[in-house]
Amino acid sequence: MPEIVYKNSTINQLGEAAGLYLHIPWCRQICHYCDFAKTANHSQDLRLKFLATLEGHVTSWFSWRAQRGDGKFSSVFFGGGTPSVYTSEYINLMALIVSQSQRSAEITLESNPDDITAESLKIWRGLGFNRISLGVQTFDETGLKAMHRVHSKDQAIKAVDLALSHFPTVNIDLIYGWQGQSMSSWESDLRTASMLKVPHLSLYNLTYEPRTVIGRMAARGKIEPADDLRLEAYYKVACEQLATAGFVHEEVSNWALPNHSCAHNWLYWSDQPYIGVGPGAHGYIPESTGIGRRYAYGRNERQFTDSVIESAPFEPTDFPVPGVVLEDDRTMMSWIIEAIGSSLRTERGVDLARIAKKSGQSFRPGHKIESGLKNGALKLSDDGERLIATPAEWFREHYWALAVIAGFE
Ligand SMILES: C[S@@+](CC[C@H](N)C(=O)[O-])C[C@H]1O[C@@H](n2cnc3c(N)ncnc32)[C@H](O)[C@@H]1O
Ligand code: SF4
Incomplete structure (x- = not known):
């Protein structure tokens, strides 16, 4: 292989694509594996106050980007937590976001199956969302219980069907390696996903995070995580079955049918910038050095909800919002x-x-x-x-x- 050498050119921006990630921390109940920023302790008052604060932060980031001359977003992702706790309450936020997004932008709403109804889907579609990502995890009732999910197998199947009939593209998340899972159960999950004609799949191997129920159980020796050989066997079966079903294996955890690639994922995988807003959210902003700089919001949802935004204008080198930690200069x-x-x-x-x-x-x-x-x-x-x-x-x-x-x- 020949040596690849430096071609002299000046690059000040990271690239053409730019993303927006919003984190919504509310959940109905806490799954036994999950270490994302989330809480099951919330009320309608708190949720509405949070949304007002989120709108304030987003507005502030948008003015900051406008001052820098940054372009419109190519993808937006509402993740959680459970972004599907809100429907028409998103009206102002979405009007703001759509105005700052390219016409062809992908706008994803991460949703829990128990929030999916024809009514909610129509509202989200009307507001400008064009992609639904459903956290199914498994279609196996034993697995759903083991992971402490709210929904049932039937609810998951109905949610996928309904989402596909209202949205141009849909993803489902499945997890492999949970306690009690068998190879035939995993194969059945993959077959169900193919039969339902879901065009994008995210398949994650279960990780045991210290701050979760299963992480603590594993530390006390009460459960034994699947070993690497077993995980690799699940992975290989997925590779084979999904290749046969016509999926392109785009990344270790992600498979897509042609034309159903997730633009937001590619942004993360190809070093493109994104603004992250909300508790625990991360962002990656372009700098004049040509390499981006990362920042993170604190994980506490109440501190975020109570944060107060100072008014614009800002210096382009300053951060436009409170509660954000910028990483050190990097090499x-x-x-x-x-x-x-x-x-x-x-x-x-x-x-x-x-x-x-x-x-x-x-x-x-x-x-x-x-x-x-x-x-x-x-x-x-x-x-x-x-x-x-x-x-x-x-x-x-x-x-x-x-x-x-x-x-x-
Ligand atoms: C943070 S969740 C939010 C999605 C949504 N609230 C839901 O549960 O349906 C995003 C996805 O991350 C995956 N995930 C979270 N914790 C995980 C873990 N410890 N191991 C593997 N996957 C995990 C799950 O597949 C989940 O759907
Ligand atoms: S997996 Fe989803 S629903 Fe479960 S606790 Fe995490 S964010 Fe909440």
Whole structure:
């Protein structure tokens, strides 16, 4: 493989796409695996106050972006928590967001199956959402109970059907590796998803986070997490079944039928900027160095709800909202590591040419990369600019990440 060298050019922005992520922390009950910023303790008053604060933050970010001359959003994602707790209450926020989004922008609402009705779907569609992401987790009643989900198998199937009849594109999340799951149950989940004709699937292997019920049970030895071999077996079955069903395996956890790719996901995987707003939300903003800077909101939903926005204008270098922590100055090498890590497990692979261009550092493939290219674990894109690992290798992410990073050192 030839060395990829720095081509002299000036890049001030991260790229063409820009995203917006909003975090809604409310849940009906807490699932036993979940460590996202969320609470089951809320009232209609609190939810309405939260929404008013969220609108204030969003307005403030929009004025800040306008001052910098940033373009309109190419994708918006309402995540949670449970963004489907609101329907028509989103009217003002969505009017604001639609006005700042490209006409073709993807606008996703993450929803829980128990919130899906023909009525709620019509309202969301009317407000401008055009993609629904449903947290199904499994169609197996035993699994739903083990994970402490609110909905039943029948509710999940009805929700998927209804969402597909009202929205142009739908995703469902499924989890594998839960306590008591069998291979036949997992195969049945995949078959059900295919039969329902869901065009996008996110399949996550269950992680045991310390602050969750299952994390604590595992620490006390009450349950035993599925080992890597078992997880890999579930993963391989998914790869096989979904390839047969016509899905493109876009990233280690994501499969899409043609024309149903998730634009917002690609933004995260290809080093594009996004504004994140709400408790626990993260953002990634372009800087004049050409490499982005990350920030995070605190996770406490009440502190967020009570936060007060100071009025514009701001200095473009200041942050327009309170309660946000900006990461320290970072080095070019830490940016390179991140850019490799976020793209390695995707079908497009690592954009070596872009990294070389931005960092000014050449890429010299070492022995591991050369042998990966020889034995078919890795390949180069037709233009020779991207290094692509096969999906089977995505489970060996660390091995390849270290090898690619070494090529830039
Ligand atoms: C934070 S949730 C929000 C979605 C929505 N509230 C729901 O539960 O349907 C987003 C997705 O992350 C996944 N997830 C959350 N915690 C996980 C864990 N510990 N292991 C694997 N997947 C997890 C689930 O598939 C879930 O649907
Ligand atoms: S998985 Fe979804 S519903 Fe369950 S606690 Fe997490 S955010 Fe709430």
